[in-house]
Ligand SMILES: Nc1ncnc2c1ncn2[C@@H]1O[C@H](COP(=O)(O)OP(=O)(O)OP(=O)(O)O)[C@@H](O)[C@H]1O
């Protein structure tokens with residue numbers, strides 16, 4: 001246990017964000033404790049991706065407060081935010097097609113967090129597929145392998161707060177199961193995970209807590225233990 005156990009890994013208060021003139025987040029409030037897995041649910045265009053992007057400083061203007069391990073990040077540029085120990089895995093994954101699996105893995109430099117990232121050996125132990133495919137070109141990897149590589153790559157940097165956007169999207173059920181095992185493993189290792197998911201069945205058994213986002217703000221929040229009683233509300237909000 002470190003001395004910061006009372007400090008949330010992520011604390012967002014009244015976050016507003018814009019893309020140019022377009023106002024997309026209207027006062028988001030979100031709190032994530034170290035080691036928690038939190039899922040952001042919502043309909044298409046609700047503002048979940050924008051929330052992750054705003055945390056990373058990748059939207060236009062931002063207002064409000066985003067504290068990462070207690071440090072205010074609202075005025076910081078993206079690279080400084082990353083160095084607070086944040087790993088962002090965007091929906092488009094960002095695997096370089098001309099590089100091999102291993103070259104992609106080695107690409108991002110370690111973060112200056114003082115926390116060491118996973119070694120290549122640890123990563124290959126956790127993702128045996130990637131070990132097998134280490135010399136394959138990025139484009140030759142399956143969608144599932146690319147997704148695992150995209151996550152593995154941020155684990156190597158030493159990031160402890162992981163922002164994962166729709167990692168299960170478009171992948172075969174067997175791969176989605178492997179990703180679910182990965183999230184469980186990361187949770188056991190003490191990582192903090194914020195994941196955006198459209199696939200409710202994937203997210204439901206994994207998350208400690210859920211937030212429902214609509215029109216750029218939080219409209220519902222509940223813990224895993226409340227999931228059953230919240231189903232009617234979720235059905236109404238999300239059609240799940
Ligand atoms: N680069 C952008 N410029 C302008 N508006 C944007 C941009 N990206 C997203 N938006 C708008 O911001 C709103 C929130 O989009 P966002 O991508 O955050 O939604 P989401 O909850 O991730 O949904 P989904 O991924 O299903 O589309 C939408 O109205 C969207 O059209």
Ligand SMILES: [Mg+2]
Pocket residue numbers: 048049050196
């Ligand atoms: Mg999105």
